[in-house]
Amino acid sequence: MPRYQSSFWLFLILISSLWFLADSLWPKPWGYFAFRNVFNQYSGILAICIMSLAMILAVRPAFLEKPMKGLDKCYRLHKWLGIGALVVATVHWWITKGTKWMVGWGWLERPERGGRPPADSLSTIEAFIRSQRGFAETVGEWAFYIVVAFIGIALIKRIPYSFFRSTHRWIALIYLGLVFHTVILVKADYWTQPIGIVLAVLLVGGTFSAVVSLFRKIGSSRKVEGRISHIAQQGDMLEATVVVPSKWPGHTPGQFAFVTSNAAEGPHPYTIASHWNKKRSTLRFFVKQLGDWTGQLPEYLTPNMPVTVEGPYGCFDFKDTSTDQIWIAGGVGITPFLAQLEALGEHSIDKSSITLLYSHKSDNSALLEQIQHAAALAKVHLVFKSSDQAGRFTESELKTFIKDPKSTSIWFCGPASFGDWVHQQARNAGIPNRHLHQELFEMR
Numbered sequence: 001m002p003r004y005q006s007s008f009w010l011f012l013i014l015i016s017s018l019w020f021l022a023d024s025l026w027p028k029p030w031g032y033f034a035f036r037n038v039f040n041q042y043s044g045i046l047a048i049c050i051m052s053l054a055m056i057l058a059v060r061p062a063f064l065e066k067p068m069k070g071l072d073k074c075y076r077l078h079k080w081l082g083i084g085a086l087v088v089a090t091v092h093w094w095i096t097k098g099t100k101w102m103v104g105w106g107w108l109e110r111p112e113r114g115g116r117p118p119a120d121s122l123s124t125i126e127a128f129i130r131s132q133r134g135f136a137e138t139v140g141e142w143a144f145y146i147v148v149a150f151i152g153i154a155l156i157k158r159i160p161y162s163f164f165r166s167t168h169r170w171i172a173l174i175y176l177g178l179v180f181h182t183v184i185l186v187k188a189d190y191w192t193q194p195i196g197i198v199l200a201v202l203l204v205g206g207t208f209s210a211v212v213s214l215f216r217k218i219g220s221s222r223k224v225e226g227r228i229s230h231i232a233q234q235g236d237m238l239e240a241t242v243v244v245p246s247k248w249p250g251h252t253p254g255q256f257a258f259v260t261s262n263a264a265e266g267p268h269p270y271t272i273a274s275h276w277n278k279k280r281s282t283l284r285f286f287v288k289q290l291g292d293w294t295g296q297l298p299e300y301l302t303p304n305m306p307v308t309v310e311g312p313y314g315c316f317d318f319k320d321t322s323t324d325q326i327w328i329a330g331g332v333g334i335t336p337f338l339a340q341l342e343a344l345g346e347h348s349i350d351k352s353s354i355t356l357l358y359s360h361k362s363d364n365s366a367l368l369e370q371i372q373h374a375a376a377l378a379k380v381h382l383v384f385k386s387s388d389q390a391g392r393f394t395e396s397e398l399k400t401f402i403k404d405p406k407s408t409s410i411w412f413c414g415p416a417s418f419g420d421w422v423h424q425q426a427r428n429a430g431i432p433n434r435h436l437h438q439e440l441f442e443m444r
């Protein structure tokens, strides 16, 4: 199971366990309404904790990159949390709203309300919280409807990415409404228990992240202003070299950066296809014209144009203990390998046997020559396969490069369907899952 999946389930188990330390789903005396009250608390707390972690991940926190093995995996966890929040919040909404409807339809009979302490016996804070309950319920209900719509937009891939991005940032505002809903409606007894402490930490982290997002300050400490020094078309890819100032912290081969060349369009992630050299101070990118924005880049980008570069991010760093590495690239997925080839060529690092399998289109001859040259300097065994002329790599071809599965690792970057095939072959060959590394090019 990939780490983002295990982290998701562990988080759910952690929050649930802490809640069960504080309360029970079998209240005594048992009855539907008594159950509904505690289940409401449980589902509400679980939903807001999931949303808080998703909110924290949305601002690209550097401290979570290493444990999650890269920002691309953090975004995958963010997506899982979004789906989880949708499911749990829907259950929470139904137990609240559905119960009211069922009472209205005559299916359930609401019991007499227990006596409440008189208003003048309450502290100022308790009185304020009580006065806000109705408003907090309304805020929670409407926030739920809007969040469902926004998460739906995020999950329906047919909706253009630019529309998704422009709507998705407003979830931060809705989240702040849900924080208010939680603070007013959560059982006061919880705050002094472990679940309350974890909830408070997540709410503070989530609120801070929401403000950072609303003020468009995501990644601001990792941004530098660069300038395009060279542009060239390479088959169906655009090669762009960007000169960055000394503030750029450097990067390891395989990392990526968010590049903004048009403020209205916003940042797009691209792998840095060059090894860092402080004297040169340049970053090279290869961009495939795959969509709305990248399709316009050949006409839009000009030499000397200023661009903002944010990063570096990612942990696709070729660091492992295996004796043999097999690198597999498809199309523009060659970019992290180009950077590592350059690094190995310049520093002649003593790395055990490396084989690079590159599935490409036949019209990229200049790029193929560059790769051949870099692989020769880096002493990396290179196998090209033109997908137009010779088809895809086969299982038997891949097997010829796997000498000992236990000491072989695979580093893959390319289209998602190619990645699924590589995963399947690695499993068939007995390569341990932890030896399989993949850069996830899709963030949504």
Ligand SMILES: Cc1cc2nc3c(=O)[nH]c(=O)nc-3n(C[C@H](O)[C@H](O)[C@H](O)COP(=O)(O)OP(=O)(O)OC[C@H]3O[C@@H](n4cnc5c(N)ncnc54)[C@H](O)[C@@H]3O)c2cc1C
Pocket: 072, 160, 161, 162, 256, 266, 267, 268, 269, 270, 271, 272, 286, 287, 288, 289, 290, 291, 292, 293, 294, 295, 332, 335, 439, 440, 441, 442, 443, 444
């Ligand atoms: C870690 C990482 C590294 C990448 N490295 C490269 C690379 O080296 N070369 C390359 O050509 N491509 C790379 N990509 C893919 C590249 O970011 C997208 O192809 C590009 O952003 C598409 O933009 P578009 O508007 O043309 O496409 P659209 O048609 O608008 O979208 C196509 C898909 O691209 C993705 N996408 C679009 N806009 C963004 C955005 N602002 N932020 C994140 N994802 C977006 C979405 O998954 C979307 O579904 C990388 C992606 C990731 C996540």
